[in-house]
Amino acid sequence: MNVSERPAEPAIVERLRHRFGGSSDFIVRLIQEGPKDRCQYAVCYIDGLVDKNLLAFLLEAVVAEAREGAGMTQDLARSLTSRIPVGSLTAPESEEALVHAILNGEAVIVGNELTFELSVAIPGGPSRAVEEPSSQTVVRGPKDGFTENLADNVSLVRRRLRTPDLRIENRVLGRYTRTKIAVFYIEGIVQPVILEELGRRLDAIDIDGILESGYIEEFIQDTSWTPFPTIQNTERPDTVAGHLLEGHAAILVDGTPFALILPVTFFKFFLSSEDYYQRHDIASFVRMIRFIAFFVSLLLPSLYIAVTTFQQEMIPTTMLISLAAQREGVPLPALLEALLMELTFEVIREAGIRMPRVIGPAISIVGALVLGQAAVQAGLVSGAMVIIVSFTAIASFVIPALGMSAAIRLMRFLLMVLAGSFGLFGVLAGMIPLLLHLVALRSFGVPYLLPIAPLKWMNFKDLFYRLPWRTLTERPAVIGSRNPRRQPRRGPKREGTRK
């Protein structure tokens, strides 16, 4: 077909071309069959947002309709719709809606003799396969993690909660990115107050772009003036499902594998979904290890500084002598020594994340040998300090939530400075305001230190330890109190065990 013969496009196509400004990925496919100018369709879509296979089916149907259906029936639209084998069909009302439909991965069919435009949803494009989550791994438990594709993520959650009470509410946020987000909750378990508050906070967001759930987290959290996360994020669909069952709500954002869970309390950050899959006694032990690791990672360096600098009399004599011998040639005071080592560790850590994977072994050799052993041999730091710093660092990785361990790291530096200036009194002077801060924090109106302050004995069943599932008959108080019963309460013994 040469240019002069090119038939006139439907007017709407012209306008769409103009709207997209001639972008190379905006494709208009003209279909002209039958008697000249008798029947003409145009299919508009964005290459890369639609599924190629489905598009082929769609085009085939439109071509067939143009070839055979022309003039056969009066109702063109009906005969066309009946031929289209794929996707959900809509008829966008306005041009704006048409543009958004195209941008959402729909193909729009316009025809000279159609009285309206038909939009077929055939979203596609590149996406990653479901893989094991990289930030939260488990030994026992499901290995699938969220991907960047919202539709896949929704299905991962839905597959775990096959109930009509699982509600998914979609929204579009971001003036330019038009990011799809989905709010998940289970009707009848979640507290309506929380949903209302969440809706209000989401409505207030008006920004040009949302690229990750972190944006939303910052917009909807109760306060920005705290290092502690008041909204949890997870890559694991089973974690989301577990929290939904306890009365939390979740937000999934298109384009990121990190889902948000809210409201959330301090202690939630120390739980892993694996705790619920393992035997309860093992899981409880591991949990206690995590809480000990929390205190170690927060307090160990500052206690060491305080005791060695100000309160040496607290150290048993033999230990004191060996510590003093180690520190003999060290030029720096304990505080500076600890800060130096901690900062070095932070640098190595950050390098480990940012560097290209290939250079990894080089960094670990430099880190372990040069900064560890050689620094001790050179007399720059004492061996005890290396042990303290490395144990602290390892302990901070035991905490399952990255956001929480980051907050603890920050607080650690503060406490170290206080310990270096005021000794144990400084540690106390840091801990009390920290506690008060935690106590005053709220996540969607739920007190952050929930089962401890205010005290809820019931929630202790699943806190520092996890009792067997048989005894967890109620959902945790406050967040899950709308529908407290999780399973019927049984007698102390299983039927049949009594002889």
Place this chain on the structure above:
Amino acid sequence: MLFISNYQLFAITFIYQLGTTIIFGFGSSAGRDAWIGELISTGVGVFIILIYIALMKLNPGLTLVQWFPVQFGRWIGTPISFMYPLMFIYVSGRIIADVRDMVATALLSDTPYILTAGLFAIIMAYCAFGGIESVSRLGEIFLPIVLILFGLEVILLFGSDVLHIHYLQPSFEKGWMPIQKAVFPAGITQSFGETLVFAMFWTQTKQPEKVMRITLLATILSGVMITCFDVLAIMAFGTLFSGFLYPLYTLLSVISVGHFIENLQMFGVLYFLMTALLKCVVLMLAAVTGIQQITRMKSYRVLVIPACAIALILGLTMSKNIAEHIYRHHFEILVPYIWVPMLLVVPGILLIVSLLRRLRK
């Protein structure tokens, strides 16, 4: 509206009453009969607290500073009620001075007073900004820590083999007089009379009808706990006990289990600082909310920093050393001229007036 749950009220009342008494021990002037004095004081203290609670019930929904204008009339009542916030600030200044000396003696001998006391005052101001709801939750967290540490201390003391039960004998060596002197007026005003400060917060409890039971329970338990400390100290030191400034701190230093668990007095200091801080914050909050209610200000928060600054200056300047602080200011000025009139006489008169008014109606 802020609310304090029953358990929170129990926790803050209990820790408040331990407050600084736990640092200085109780009634060391009574020698080895101090623990008897403490038990008697607890008994009388319960009675005094019953008076305060009766006042609360006679003036429903009103706080301490609102009682006086209502019962005595505006012109007499307002000046009297203004005295209470001032007294609270003064007492929190005294606690800052206690902490100043305690920290200097036990933890940081070379650090200037202004730094340690200043840091303490800053923490206090921060907590006071948080408000009574946060502070009561803080108390809720402190309570198990305090109880667990107490339990550990008792176990370790028995494990160290330093307690001698015969040191408690003979009782009533010098008759009733030393005990009576320790009990009245110092013993009953200290911590038990001071509980009057909670009249500022009783209106904010979730179940005001349970205030009486909870406060009395907390009072009896804190009395028993201080008695236990006294008994332990006497069992460890005998009559030497009277000579110590910080008997309970010294008590911790004798712990020695297997030559490894030793020198625990540092933890003891931290423990005392926690209770002292909570007491100080409660007093400060009562003072600023009191002034706010009398002057009908919108928020008490603007008052926090000036009040804490005044308390800090008072704490730094009121006494030159611990001996002057305790033996002169506490026993010769504070107790007879401030606490007795304000914690015993004025509430007594108020009770009579309130009852008479009630009868007239």
